[in-house]
Amino acid sequence: MYDYRLYLVTDEHQDIELLERVIREAIAGGVTMVQLREKHGDIRAFIQRAEAIKPMLQAAGIPLIINDRVDVALAVDADGVHLGQSDMPADVARRLIGEGKILGLSVENEQQLEAAQSLPLDYLGLSAIFPTPTKTDTVYAWGLEGLAKASAFSQLPLVAIGGINESNIRAVVEAGADGIALVSAICHADSPKDASQQLLTLIGGN
Template sequence: MNKYRLYLVTDEHQDIEALTFVIKEAIAGGVTMVQIREKHGDIRAFIQRAMVIKALLLNTGIPLIINDRIDVALAVDADGVHLGQSDMPADIARRLIGPNKILGLSVENETQLEHAQSLPIDYLGISAIFPTPTKTDTVYTWRIDGLSKAVKSSKLPLVAIGGINKENIQTVAQTHVAGIALVSAICHAQSPKIACEELNQLIG
């Protein structure tokens, strides 16, 4: 199974009740990976949220990824970590989490994409494909042409993120990208389960 196929990134502004609802629904709808993103909360709150989601994912085969924080990933024994360009260097992160955990890295331009090919990571999050309100500091958008070129040039699996929704996900999938990550299209759906089912159908 392609674990990157339908990759849910959580909305840090949802409380634990809303988050629990989204995760349960997304599991039922066929999500294949879950990343917890917490940019503003304190570390105890982050660990608490991670423990709740880890319990929901138990025995589902869906990996739990922690955004940015190696300490939180180690504290809850998550399946992996996703780093940004200003986070801990990938080689140090790999040493800390060991060889068997999943390690992802965001790349935001072609230079970063090229440099990342030699790093000890499992996949790259390619961001942002389209402009998105979820990420306000975007400098560069890849668009479909840029994503297609990146897929052809990268030896590492790529996960596309940023501004992807039901209207454009089919076009994104046609680039043969390994995975597609979404925040709003799942987290803010009335039924995240139905949203995931529809998105999976559109991916094909």
Template structure:
């Protein structure tokens, strides 16, 4: 796969395991290229159970499984990588635990973090948030399309855009040349996640 970040699904922690697995299978059938399991409220055991269920659903698809925040969960299920926030485990420590062959992403919320990321052993950055979004209320800033274009010029890493992206604005986001677009609600809450993923994929500017 030339660009694993292109259509990046972030799961909804409020969905049951059964719904989660069905959404992931449908989304991948529709063209999703990477899946991140996010679990903000649950205990560690339920996180591992959910991650393992998604890993099983992804078997044979070549779609990478990324775990949000938790290096221990990623190691427990042998996921393909971890995505860290600014208040999670330090990147250097995470890289030591994961080894070189796992993907490591880092959320970037301002210009200073973007600059600091250049010297870190990561594989990609998640630029947050592009637009206002109901799923994330503690956002430091909204980058907008101009901010996204600015960050793309300054980062030597692939950039995944996240936050408030939906079918009404996705073409504009894609036109910036961003490497990937991360979505939660637009796919997880769609009546038909496969069709939603397919329609979104068709809107991306290659």
């Protein structure tokens, strides 16, 4: 139902002007979904950033997903929320955001993957595929073999994240990922548009 193929996760360290440029270019390059991440707890800044990029995404028909914060998603009428394991329970979040919104959950091990199958979710974020400097608290890396097993097991679409770049993205797709979530490979590229186009070509699909 949703196109998770090239799933951009924003860099919360970039200021709002740079964020807007990255999003504008990434849209032109073909990203299919965008998750706005803001880990510093400043809810006003989070809402401001969401409101800055939402019109661009809306015009392009690309869903805006809010990381962690159901209240922010409701405040800006985002297209969905992505939860972590320590965030609001998925069933509660679903009740608040309604059936028409996208709800994702990060799973970091096999037990969480199994438990998530019975939750009211649209997709799972499989974290981390490879160790990555943007996520310093990773305790487990799935690797390609773990991803392939998870893909065979899961009834929900899997979006792979963590240490994915041009050199390994095709292998991740071939291991069964329905989507690829990227931060640095797009946000830190000289041309986010060119990077997005190249990554989408490597991912393949419709």
